[in-house]
Amino acid sequence: MSCPTMQAQKESITRRPSDRSLLLVGAQLILLAGLLATGPWWPANPLARGLVAAGVALGLWALITMRWRHLRATPEPAAGARLLTGGPYRWVRHPMYSATLLVVAGWLAGCATWPRGLMALGLLVVLVVKLRYEERLLVQHFPDYPAYAARTRRLVPWLW
Numbered sequence: 001m002s003c004p005t006m007q008a009q010k011e012s013i014t015r016r017p018s019d020r021s022l023l024l025v026g027a028q029l030i031l032l033a034g035l036l037a038t039g040p041w042w043p044a045n046p047l048a049r050g051l052v053a054a055g056v057a058l059g060l061w062a063l064i065t066m067r068w069r070h071l072r073a074t075p076e077p078a079a080g081a082r083l084l085t086g087g088p089y090r091w092v093r094h095p096m097y098s099a100t101l102l103v104v105a106g107w108l109a110g111c112a113t114w115p116r117g118l119m120a121l122g123l124l125v126v127l128v129v130k131l132r133y134e135e136r137l138l139v140q141h142f143p144d145y146p147a148y149a150a151r152t153r154r155l156v157p158w159l160w
Contacts, residue, residue, distance in 0.1 A: 017074035024130040025073045031123040032100075035107055035116055043110020051109055055102030062088045062095040075134030083142040091157045093135070093148070097127045098155045131155070 017025075043049055063071065065087030072078050088095035104120050131154060138145045154160055 017076055020133060021074040021076060021130075024075070024126055024133070027126045028123065028130065031119050031126065032104075034119045035104060035123070038113065038116050038119075039107055039111035041107070043106060045110045048106045048108075048110035051106030052103050053106075055099045055104075055106060058088060058095055058102060059099035062099060065089060075130055075137055077137060077141045081141070083138075083144055083148060085148055085152070090152070093152050093154050094131050097131055100127065101155065 042052065065084060088098075092098050101124065104123060108116055108120055135145075135149065139149075142148075
C-alpha cells in the first residue's frame with residue numbers, strides 16, 4: 001500500500017465533509033434554530049436591532065468578498081478556493097462566525113432568557129471548536145495561512 005501524495009491529501013480535504021464537520025454544522029444549525037424559535041429575529045430594542053443589522057452587514061460583506069461558489073457550511077476548503085485576506089478577512093479570519101455571533105448577541109439583547117443564553121453559549125463553543133478545526137485544515141491547504149493568522153485576529157479585531 002502506498003502513501004497518499006500531498007496533492008491527494010489536499011483533494012481529499014475538498015471532496016467530502018468529515019463526520020466531525022457534519023456534527024459541528026448540525027449542532028450549529030440546531031442551536032441557531034433554537035434561538036430563532038424562542039424569540040424574535042428582528043428585536044424591538046434599538047441596540048439589539050443594531051447588533052443584528054451589524055451582523056447581517058458583516059455577513060453580506062464576507063459573502064461578497066468570498067463569492068458564492070466558495071461558500072461552504074463545513075470547515076473543509078472548497079475545491080479551487082483561494083486564501084482571502086481582503087475585505088472583512090483583513091480584520092478577522094472568520095468574519096462569517098463573527099457575523100453570526102453579532103446577530104445572536106442582538107437576539108439575546110432583544111429577548112434574554114436562560115434557555116436562550118445557554119443556547120448562545122453552546123453556539124459560541126461550537127463555533128470556536130469549528131474554527132479551530134477549520135484552521136488546521138486551512139494550514140494544510142494554504143501555505144500562506146500561518147503568516148496570515150499571525151497578523152489577523154480570529155473573531156474580534158485587535159482582541160481575539
